[in-house]
Amino acid sequence: MSHHGHTGGPLAPPRFDVAVIGAGFGGLAAALTLAEGGARVLLCEALSYPGGCASTFSRRGYRFEAGATLFSGLAPDGLFGRWIQRYAPALEVRFPDPVIALRAPGFTLDLPPRPEDLVAQLCAMPGAPVAGIRSFFAEQQQVAATLWGLFDDPGLLPPFREGALLDHLRRLPRYLPLLRLVGRPLVHALRRHGVADWTPLRATLDASCQISVQCGVDEAEAPFAMAALDYPFRQAGHVRGGIGRLAWALARAVERLGGDVRMAARVRHLARDGEGWALDVRGETVRAERVVANLLPQDLQRLAAVPPGAWPRLDRLAAQVAEGWGAAMLYLGVDSSTFDRREAHHIEIIDDTSAPLIEGNHLFCSISGADEPDRAPPGQRTVTVSTHLSLQGCPPDQRAARVQAVQDRMRDVLQRRAPKLWAGVRVEMPASPRTFQRFTRRHAGLVGGIPRRAGLHHYAGLLPRPVAPGLHLVGDSVFPGQSTLAVAIGGVKVARAVLGDAALQQSLISLPAPRPASDPAPSTGR
Numbered sequence: 001m002s003h004h005g006h007t008g009g010p011l012a013p014p015r016f017d018v019a020v021i022g023a024g025f026g027g028l029a030a031a032l033t034l035a036e037g038g039a040r041v042l043l044c045e046a047l048s049y050p051g052g053c054a055s056t057f058s059r060r061g062y063r064f065e066a067g068a069t070l071f072s073g074l075a076p077d078g079l080f081g082r083w084i085q086r087y088a089p090a091l092e093v094r095f096p097d098p099v100i101a102l103r104a105p106g107f108t109l110d111l112p113p114r115p116e117d118l119v120a121q122l123c124a125m126p127g128a129p130v131a132g133i134r135s136f137f138a139e140q141q142q143v144a145a146t147l148w149g150l151f152d153d154p155g156l157l158p159p160f161r162e163g164a165l166l167d168h169l170r171r172l173p174r175y176l177p178l179l180r181l182v183g184r185p186l187v188h189a190l191r192r193h194g195v196a197d198w199t200p201l202r203a204t205l206d207a208s209c210q211i212s213v214q215c216g217v218d219e220a221e222a223p224f225a226m227a228a229l230d231y232p233f234r235q236a237g238h239v240r241g242g243i244g245r246l247a248w249a250l251a252r253a254v255e256r257l258g259g260d261v262r263m264a265a266r267v268r269h270l271a272r273d274g275e276g277w278a279l280d281v282r283g284e285t286v287r288a289e290r291v292v293a294n295l296l297p298q299d300l301q302r303l304a305a306v307p308p309g310a311w312p313r314l315d316r317l318a319a320q321v322a323e324g325w326g327a328a329m330l331y332l333g334v335d336s337s338t339f340d341r342r343e344a345h346h347i348e349i350i351d352d353t354s355a356p357l358i359e360g361n362h363l364f365c366s367i368s369g370a371d372e373p374d375r376a377p378p379g380q381r382t383v384t385v386s387t388h389l390s391l392q393g394c395p396p397d398q399r400a401a402r403v404q405a406v407q408d409r410m411r412d413v414l415q416r417r418a419p420k421l422w423a424g425v426r427v428e429m430p431a432s433p434r435t436f437q438r439f440t441r442r443h444a445g446l447v448g449g450i451p452r453r454a455g456l457h458h459y460a461g462l463l464p465r466p467v468a469p470g471l472h473l474v475g476d477s478v479f480p481g482q483s484t485l486a487v488a489i490g491g492v493k494v495a496r497a498v499l500g501d502a503a504l505q506q507s508l509i510s511l512p513a514p515r516p517a518s519d520p521a522p523s524t525g526r
């Protein structure tokens with residue numbers, strides 16, 4: 001632990017340009033971008049390790065991925081790929097093929113890394129509406145290319161980098177096809193292409209939407225959903241040894257750039273202090289000009305003791321987050337002999353395609369590789385199994401029973417649909433929204449951010465506006481939210497807004513121009 005905050009005198013509290021609360025990927029991305037921009041950064045994480053919902057934790061000789069297991073942006077030209085080249089070149093990234101093996105009643109699908117191969121697989125199925133499948137994916141690819149173009153270059157989203165507006169003008173023709181999708185559920189587009197009722201496509205898209213935009217095709221805001229359908233085609237991969245390695249690499253990069261990174265350092269209180277903010281952390285009061293909170297709006301309200309109604313934007317966000325999901329998990333230690341494949345891989349299971357893909361009816365299973373010996377005791381591999389679970393409206397005294405019922409359904413589905421894997425289980429550790437609440441401190445264990453149910457309100461949050469003077473929110477409750485890459489992109493965006501803030505700029509000793517993320521690797525941080 002190092003102290004880089006300048007002090008105003010021997011007894012004055014440490015003082016930073018920006019304090020970042022929470023080292024999930026939103027906070028890590030913000031802290032790193034701020035440190036790269038020359039700000040004196042404090043990064044506080046309550047747990048003894050970074051990553052939050054996308055971390056790797058140790059338990060009973062296993063190293064499990066806590067939640068997120070499959071990531072976009074890892075290719076050399078993606079945001080994570082560029083950070084890996086700059087700050088952690090030894091980190092190994094794997095791109096599985098198939099990206100995901102989907103098993104559903106009546107069909108299986110090996111989701112390939114190339115969209116044309118998926119189209120070919122679907123078209124080869126008995127009864128496939130070939131023309132409709134082709135035209136749907138042509139539209140999806142076009143929309144995804146446009147929107148990912150914005151994702152890959154955070155400078156194209158507000159706050160704009162120089163030249164971004166011109167770039168947007170040039171892209172205008174590509175934006176026009178989006179107009180007929182905006183504010184409508186994905187199922188509208190499926191109907192237009194005449195493929196809304198063909199089960200294999202519908203179930204495949206439902207599964208993908210549930211995981212990414214947190215609702216099925218009947219509800220999912222079409223442009224968001226079409227962009228998210230591209231995840232497997234955007235060089236989706238995993239980090240050898242677990243995503244926690246990337247989280248640690250980013251935390252250490254912040255430190256190497258002069259930031260003060262504190263683990264096991266829960267911020268217990270946040271209060272306005274003159275023009276800046278005062279944070280209570282580990283019995284110390286720390287002062288910062290700006291704060292970036294990698295927290296759910298509910299948790300920020302509590303931390304800053306904000307009465308309801310005082311910060312209306314936070315109230316609105318909190319209400320949207322409350323409509324989201326918790327997760328039920330099974331962390332499994334499984335006999336290695338169970339697996340044919342040596343490498344890490346991902347299996348997605350649908351039990352009943354006619355029912356919502358939640359609460360045990362839909363499982364995402366990620367299996368560590370034989371080349372990751374530190375992930376499990378000898379002769380075993382780890383498997384992280386997750387499903388969506390909502391406890392909204394469930395009376396407190398019935399929650400434990402509901403969680404139990406969903407976990408039982410998960411076991412039952414694994415036994416029936418993945419019997420070989422199930423037979424190899426040696427150790428099982430279940431988890432629930434309570435577990436997430438306890439470890440990541442997320443209100444009610446809500447994970448996954450705001451469901452992107454069709455509506456124009458999603459576009460209102462595009463600008464990274466502070467929730468209170470000098471106080472910004474990052475993470476999956478703010479745009480673009482929702483995946484590890486998306487929260488990181490959001491963190492970069494917010495950090496750039498903070499760096500561009502005139503008042504803060506005056507206080508920075510020497511502010512190098514924020515580097516566009518596409519810059520070649522600088523010599524720092526090796």
Ligand SMILES: Cc1cc2nc3c(=O)[nH]c(=O)nc-3n(C[C@H](O)[C@H](O)[C@H](O)COP(=O)(O)OP(=O)(O)OC[C@H]3O[C@@H](n4cnc5c(N)ncnc54)[C@H](O)[C@@H]3O)c2cc1C
Binds near residue numbers: 025477
């Ligand atoms: C089961 C599951 C599966 C998922 N699968 C995928 C996937 O395969 N691919 C993908 O891209 N995404 C996936 N996601 C989504 C992804 O994990 C999240 O979008 C992302 O990790 C959220 O990051 P965040 O920064 O918003 O918040 P978090 O990860 O929750 O980070 C917040 C951090 O703040 C810390 N904190 C909280 N309070 C305090 C405090 N007072 N002081 C200091 N620190 C504090 C917490 O400990 C935590 O580390 C999955 C999520 C879940 C739950």
